[in-house]
Amino acid sequence: MEEIPKCIICGNPIQYKTSKGRYDKHFCSKACECTKEGKALVQKIIEKTKENRYGNPYYNNHEKYINTLLERYGVDSPLKVKEIE
Numbered sequence: 001m002e003e004i005p006k007c008i009i010c011g012n013p014i015q016y017k018t019s020k021g022r023y024d025k026h027f028c029s030k031a032c033e034c035t036k037e038g039k040a041l042v043q044k045i046i047e048k049t050k051e052n053r054y055g056n057p058y059y060n061n062h063e064k065y066i067n068t069l070l071e072r073y074g075v076d077s078p079l080k081v082k083e084i085e
Contacts, residue, residue, distance in 0.1 A: 007032050008041065 004013045007028035014028045026041065027033040033042065047057035066076050073081045 009033075009035055009038055
């Protein structure tokens, strides 16, 4: 039987599951996740993951960003999109 983890913000057992059916690893609710401490923790987790995967905690895939703009809107900058003007 899987042991239910505890929330790192309030210490309560984690009660809700992610969309993939697993328990959230850190928070018991969206309220705890959206606290100042929760948001800071999520940012650190994201930075750690990017550091492990790409060697830079602030990595953004600029080429993919440009390609998506070209595919969806036919431009290479969001400032050139007619709907945004």
